[in-house]
Amino acid sequence: MINSRATQLDAEIISNKRVGSYNHMVFAVNELAGACRPGNFVAIAVGGQSSSMILRRAFAIYRATMRADGVGLLELVVAPQGSGSKWLSSQSIGQKVNVIAPLGTAFGIPTEPVSALLVGGGYGSAPLFALAETLKSRGCRVDMVLGASTAGKIYAPLEGKRSVNSLTITTDDGSAGTTGRVSEVLPALIDQHQTDVIYSCGPMAMLEAITAISQQAGIVHQCSVEESMACGIGVCMTCVLPVKGDDGVIRMTRTCIDGPVMDGNRVLWTRSREIPDGVWGK
Amino acid sequence: MINSRATQLDAEIISNKRVGSYNHMVFAVNELAGACRPGNFVAIAVGGQSSSMILRRAFAIYRATMRADGVGLLELVVAPQGSGSKWLSSQSIGQKVNVIAPLGTAFGIPTEPVSALLVGGGYGSAPLFALAETLKSRGCRVDMVLGASTAGKIYAPLEGKRSVNSLTITTDDGSAGTTGRVSEVLPALIDQHQTDVIYSCGPMAMLEAITAISQQAGIVHQCSVEESMACGIGVCMTCVLPVKGDDGVIRMTRTCIDGPVMDGNRVLWTRSREIPDGVWGK
């Protein structure tokens, strides 16, 4: 089912700052800011009127807060990659964009204090800081690992760092932190911090690698996946992944409404262009 | 042949003011301003990057001047009608647009002082004011008739009015000047001012009506026509009209390079969807 709080509205850009390789953007919204949970995403129309880009772009919510004056603030971390994200990140303050939010599932918050390890790749760190705050407020231990190809692609703002007990950084080129991939430092960290649950967000290959590690360690792994989405609201069936349901049946499951946060251990990660055997209806 | 001075460049918008139903827009260009003649037009790319509008829009040059500091100024009168003109007229000062200018033919300037009658319909008045100035400077008498459906669609700025000996206004709804169409007031004005040459710009039906009157009166009629143009530079063949050449042969003639200013008496005005008989190659 679609996120029951999903609302469509025009939101004014009230801040747009370059941070490393990304743009940190703030949008003025209404009460919907209060309806957003860590892990939810938004879908934004790009290109303006008479744009050749007809589909929305999905962005993880970095932070959503209500100001005292009743204005809601929605914060995103946008990587200017292709035409849509470049358009969005080049919009000026005062411009309005059409937003649907909040969409999708949120990270599950444990009822007991646990030791949580948050793993982000590139802009995949975006939803993890709000999650860290929530976990902290529930008395959890929060360790964070952020990886990227290079230092400029690590998104880790100061205020974000405050809400974690430890922060490990890896870069492929060694320009910051440990040289290598996040998956290489994970086993030791899990050991060291006695991790109970891993939360992750980043490229699919990273999520797959983390799943292997979490299965090995026998711990819970909630990951936020990223499949191409045409609609973001569950009607087009483009965004699916093979996922095992509660009933044990593996279905092609919509990551826009049954995700983006999913149980990593239930996803059938595959790089083949074939539907894996065992999927319902293959 | 294409206007030999045609140049392509990015031009910054330095003024954009609403005047009645139109936007008077000023663009900073280079020396090409000095190359523009009354009657020439420009072709502007609209919609920005990743626009679904792939074709340029043509606009008559309202004025083109060189400032003392070497900056050229290009002035246009834009009617926000469809998506392209609405986009252009909603651009802010400081934005840049890609312009090709000058394009097309110019109004022929008589070598002797004559009595000239300038007739404009709607934004068709745009190229007539610069023409009036030139004619005045050559010692011509210049009378002007402007018509439109309603008062807000008459474009006649104060400084423009200064360069004409008389100005007659007609509106279909009588909200300004004489009620009716320009063609209804023309015969009397031609008589009164002993008109030697008519210059006109406006909807095709108006140009056709003026042609009938000028033929009746046996006087020269230079009109600026407006056909849908895909390229504006003579390569696509979309903008043609049947026009009699010097050799007496009627050819489907490109109005973007052999126009927009044409000898009205040589155009075979037709509202039929058939090629008129007698056209070469029919």
Added chain:
Amino acid sequence: MNFDFGTSIAGTFFPNPIFTASGCAGSGKELVHFFPLNELGAIVTKSIMIKPRSGRSTPRMAETPSGMLNSIGLQGPGIELFLENDIPWLRDQGARIIVSIAGETVEDYAVLARKLRNISGLSALEVNISCPNVENRGQVFACNPETARDAIAAVRRNIGGELPIIAKLSPDVTDISAIAESVVDAGADGLALINTLLGMVIDTNTMSPKLSQRTGGLSGPAIRPIAVRAIYQVRAAIPSIPIVGMGGVTNGRDAFELVLAGANAISIGTATFGNPMAAISIKEELEELCISRGFSSFKEVIGYAHRVDSTLTREN
């Protein structure tokens, strides 16, 4: 204004002519979050097959200039679960229901028609014949007058009763009027025009086709001129056949254009992905536009661009 917005397809009445397009609204369970489903003329459900289908692997979509490619591969739960879960739910919403079916063999279409013949509360059956025919080298049924006819005839023979059959055609053919005539001959009561066009996008980073199955169906505003042409041609060839028009309709103006070309109703597909409320705004804009042009009923607008005077003289 007392504008009559109703339309009918082969005797079935719809209070307004705006439908969803098959595959672009699921079974309505998500859209109902944005508007009541009975505000639309009808909900056309995603094409359903006999058995559950996983569909294709991802990537299943690619954006293109003013359009998109999709290759979902008809993912769905199969007719049994569909009848058990989706139909009763849609009926509860008060929606008018058009069920879209798809098969891989002529017999599939027959079986699906039999499963549906006794289901109450359906307004029409849309027969998606843009599916590979496994018995004929995988050639799409809709691409050949004979196979198109066979599929529709199988439905006709098995459906019984009054349920109108709407045959959905592919534009990927040399002569769409010939296909239209063939399926009308075989018993189609109406036509749905157009399905997607076969296209491909190559990812210039991976230097391979972007979609996992290489090709996909092109939809969205990019194909609207093709849809208008197809509707106009078929309306001219078979003046009396009801047509559900679709292809790139994004606003009221676009819908009006397809109706002028000859559509009796309009399905909204890809536009919903850009704006979940698209169908509702299109409905409102279309009604306003018809009224502002001086029409007193929607039916007068259908095929209005075919009137003789207009195409002979040029308006200025």
Added chain:
Amino acid sequence: MNFDFGTSIAGTFFPNPIFTASGCAGSGKELVHFFPLNELGAIVTKSIMIKPRSGRSTPRMAETPSGMLNSIGLQGPGIELFLENDIPWLRDQGARIIVSIAGETVEDYAVLARKLRNISGLSALEVNISCPNVENRGQVFACNPETARDAIAAVRRNIGGELPIIAKLSPDVTDISAIAESVVDAGADGLALINTLLGMVIDTNTMSPKLSQRTGGLSGPAIRPIAVRAIYQVRAAIPSIPIVGMGGVTNGRDAFELVLAGANAISIGTATFGNPMAAISIKEELEELCISRGFSSFKEVIGYAHRVDSTLTREN
């Protein structure tokens, strides 16, 4: 970098693979104002017929989402004046010339071929068979394997010598590979893919078709996914045939996409209308892109998306 940007079409060498598209550059007399014509691989001239043609009445064009319709109706001076005025001028420019011809009967194609057989300085002949065949109910030659074959065979029989024949195909067919095989059989040395798709726009103010002839050809970025698919399909069906690809190419990335699909050269059509320098920038961007992807010659890129590994596993 020592990148080899040359390409060849049936034995004729071109220093770079960027051509103009027929009908989108006239005979080069206007574009030369913007760049020297010999900077392009070749100038493909507007399709020429035997006699002078007025073409159709206006409006001849309508903009569409990411595309446009045109119905010029092959306006032109006829082959005699063309050979007298345009060819010598183009030769003087040092341009490599591909002459496009069009006919209304099979005999027209034969006549045109004979007129051109002894003209020196031509690089190839492009045969536009997307023309109504007056001897066959006005059906377009390119829409039927037999009539397509007849037109090409007539050129083959009459052209003599070494001049490569490039058959230009229409995408408005059920099976473009079948048409491709048919014309290659009849003696085509290469293929040009794709011509425009038949479309229509209805003006919602006049409520009539916008173009004077109602329908027109759809070109521009909107049709690029169709072009990529057609090129990919035909390249797979006839691996060795040279293909001049076109359809919505606006920048180097787009050109690269069509080359990956299988094009040996790229024609630039509608993009020139939006930007007179389009072909030149595309040429530069394409070369840079090929180099940045690690290719050392353009020929390696042609059809690269067909390599086996890439289409079986998914890259991330």
